[in-house]
Amino acid sequence: MSLLSCQNVSFSYEGKDVLSKINFSINQGDYLCMIGENGAGKSTLIKGILNLKKPSSGRILTGEGVKQNEIGYLPQQTQIQKDFPASVYEVVLSGRLNSCGIRPFYNKKDKQDALDKMDKLGILFLKDKCYRELSGGQQQRVLLARALCATKRMILLDEPITGLDPIMSMELYELVKELNQKENITVIMVSHDVRGAIDYASHILHLGKTQLFFGKREDYKNSELGKHFLTGGIEA
Amino acid sequence: MMETIIEIFSYPFMIRAVIVGVLVSLCAALLGTSLVLKRYSMIGDGLSHVGFAALAVAYVTNLAPLSVAIPVCVLAAFLLLRMNENSKIKGDAATALMCSGALAIGIMAVSLTTGMNTDVCNYMFGSILAMSKSDVTISIILSVVVIILFVAFYPRIFAVTFDETFAKATGTKSDLYNMIIALLTAMTVVLGMRMMGTLLISSLIVFPSLSAMRICKKFITVIITSVLISILCFCAGIYVSYVYSTPTGASIVIANIIVFITFSLIEKMRERVTQL
Ligand SMILES: Nc1ncnc2c1ncn2[C@@H]1O[C@H](COP(=O)(O)OP(=O)(O)OP(=O)(O)O)[C@@H](O)[C@H]1O
Numbered sequence: 127m128s129l130l131s132c133q134n135v136s137f138s139y140e141g142k143d144v145l146s147k148i149n150f151s152i153n154q155g156d157y158l159c160m161i162g163e164n165g166a167g168k169s170t171l172i173k174g175i176l177n178l179k180k181p182s183s184g185r186i187l188t189g190e191g192v193k194q195n196e197i198g199y200l201p202q203q204t205q206i207q208k209d210f211p212a213s214v215y216e217v218v219l220s221g222r223l224n225s226c227g228i229r230p231f232y233n234k235k236d237k238q239d240a241l242d243k244m245d246k247l248g249i250l251f252l253k254d255k256c257y258r259e260l261s262g263g264q265q266q267r268v269l270l271a272r273a274l275c276a277t278k279r280m281i282l283l284d285e286p287i288t289g290l291d292p293i294m295s296m297e298l299y300e301l302v303k304e305l306n307q308k309e310n311i312t313v314i315m316v317s318h319d320v321r322g323a324i325d326y327a328s329h330i331l332h333l334g335k336t337q338l339f340f341g342k343r344e345d346y347k348n349s350e351l352g353k354h355f356l357t358g359g360i361e362a
Numbered sequence: 363m364m365e366t367i368i369e370i371f372s373y374p375f376m377i378r379a380v381i382v383g384v385l386v387s388l389c390a391a392l393l394g395t396s397l398v399l400k401r402y403s404m405i406g407d408g409l410s411h412v413g414f415a416a417l418a419v420a421y422v423t424n425l426a427p428l429s430v431a432i433p434v435c436v437l438a439a440f441l442l443l444r445m446n447e448n449s450k451i452k453g454d455a456a457t458a459l460m461c462s463g464a465l466a467i468g469i470m471a472v473s474l475t476t477g478m479n480t481d482v483c484n485y486m487f488g489s490i491l492a493m494s495k496s497d498v499t500i501s502i503i504l505s506v507v508v509i510i511l512f513v514a515f516y517p518r519i520f521a522v523t524f525d526e527t528f529a530k531a532t533g534t535k536s537d538l539y540n541m542i543i544a545l546l547t548a549m550t551v552v553l554g555m556r557m558m559g560t561l562l563i564s565s566l567i568v569f570p571s572l573s574a575m576r577i578c579k580k581f582i583t584v585i586i587t588s589v590l591i592s593i594l595c596f597c598a599g600i601y602v603s604y605v606y607s608t609p610t611g612a613s614i615v616i617a618n619i620i621v622f623i624t625f626s627l628i629e630k631m632r633e634r635v636t637q638l
C-alpha cells in the first residue's frame with residue numbers, strides 16, 4: 127500500500143471539469159515535483175490531496191496511516207486579511223497545533239520547535255514583528271516556517287519560492303532536500319522554476335487539464351514531453 | 363466621585379447591573395476580536411434581533427425569557443455560519459434578512475397582545491433595571507463557561523481565525539471551532555442585549571477589538587487590551603448614565619466611540635513619527 131494514491135481522480139468547479147483522469151501513487155520518502163502551465167490544475171490537485179476540495183469522481187487514498195495532522199502545507203495564496211494583528215512568532219507557532227492532540231496549550235517542545243524553524247529560515251530576528259508589516263518574501267518565509275512546524279510525514283508546497291530572493295530559494299531547496307533525505311519526509315512541490323526544482327525531485331507529475339506524465343525524473347528528462355518542456359523553459 | 367460610586371453600590375439593582383455588565387463586556391470583547399477578523403462583525407447584530415424576537419415571543423407566551431432566547435439564538439448562529447459557508451445567499455445578505463425578519467416577527471408578536479410597552483422598549487434600547495437575581499446567576503454561569511472555553515481553545519481559535527484553510531488542511535477541526543465561536547457569541551449576545559438593547563449590543567462586540575487593533579500588533583495583546591477597554595468603557599458608561607440619567611447602553615457606546623477615536627489618533631501620530 128502506497129502512502130498516497132489517486133485513482134482516476136477528476137476535479138470540477140461549478141460542474142466544469144478542470145482536471146481529469148489522474149492516476150498516480152507515491153511512497154513514503156518520495157519527492158514529487160508537480161509541473162504544468164498556469165491553470166493546469168496543480169493547486170486544485172494539492173487541495174484535493176489535503177481534503178480541502180472533494181474530487182468530482184475517483185478516489186484519493188492515503189495509506190500507511192498518514193493522518194491529516196501529520197501534513198504540512200504551504201498554500202499558493204492565503205486569504206489572510208491585510209489588517210490581521212499577529213506576531214511572527216504567533217503565526218509560526220500555530221503550525222504546531224496539529225501536534226497538540228487534545229492538549230489545550232503549546233508546551234516547551236512546541237515553542238522550541240517554532241523557534242528552531244524560524245532560525246532555519248532566518249526570520250528569528252522578526253519574532254516579535256507584526257506579520258502584516260513584513261515584506262512579501264518575509265511573509266513567505268513565515269508561512270514556510272509554519273508549514274515546517276506542521277510537517278510530520280508529508281509536506282505539500284505550492285510554489286514555495288514565490289517572492290524569495292535567489293539565495294533564499296537555493297536554501298529552501300536544500301532545506302526541503304534535507305527534510306526529505308534525513309527525516310524521510312514525503313515532499314510534494316509545485317514549482318514553475320522547472321530547472322531548479324526538478325533536480326531535487328525523485329518523481330515528476332506533469333499536468334495539463336489531465337495527467338500528461340507521471341514517472342521517475344530520469345524518464346521524464348528523456349521523454350519527448352520532458353525535453354520539450356524543459357528546453358522550452360530555457361528558451362523562454 | 364468616590365461618594366457617587368459608593369452610592370451606586372448601595373442599590374442592589376445597580377450591583378446586579380454592574381456584575382452582569384462587566385461579565386458581558388468581558389465575553390463580548392474576547393469573542394469580538396475573532397468575529398471582527400473573520401468578517402463576522404454583523405453576526406452580533408443578526409443575533410440580537412433574533413434574540414429580540416425570541417424575548418418578545420417569550421413575553422407574549424409567558425415563558426421564561428432566557429430559556430427561549432438562548433436556544434433560539436444558538437440555532438440562529440449556526441444557521442448564519444452555515445449560510446456563510448454554502449454561500450448561495452452571502453453572509454451579509456443572510457444577516458440582513460435575519461435582522462429585519464426577526465424584528466418583524468418580534469413586533470408582530472408584541473402587537474398581537476399588548477402593544478409596545480415599557481418592557482418591549484427595554485428590549486430595544488436596554489435597561490439596567492432589567493436584571494433580576496436569576497439573570498445574575500445565569501450570567502455568571504454563562505460567562506464563566508465562555509471564558510473557560512475561550513481560554514481552553516485559545517490556540518485553536520487563533521489558528522482558525524488567522525488562516526482557516528491551513529488549519530483545516532493540517533487537521534484542525536475548523537468547523538467545530540467555528541461552531542464554538544458561534545455558540546459563545548449567541549450566549550453573550552442574549553445576556554448582553556437586555557442591558558444594552560437589541561440595537562446596541564453589537565457595538566460591545568465590535569468597538570473594543572477595533573480600538574485595540576489600532577495600537578496592538580499581537581493577537582494576544584489585542585485580546586487583552588480589548589477586554590480592558592470593554593470593561594473600562596462599561597464602567598465609565600454606567601457611571602455617566604447614573605449621574606446624568608442618560609440611557610445606559612448609549613452611554614457605554616459613546617465611551618467606546620471616544621476610546622476608538624483616541625486610539626485612531628494615536629495610530630495616526632505613530633505613523634507620522636515613524637515617517638519622519
Ligand atoms: N475557485 C475556483 N472557481 C472556479 N474555477 C477555478 C477556481 N479555482 C481554480 N479554477 C480553475 O481551475 C483551473 C485550475 O486551477 P489551478 O489553480 O489548480 O491551476 P494551477 O495549475 O495551480 O495554476 P497556477 O500555475 O497559475 O497556480 C483553472 O482553469 C481555473 O480557472
Ligand SMILES: [Mg+2]
Pocket residue numbers: 168169170202284
Ligand atoms: Mg496554483
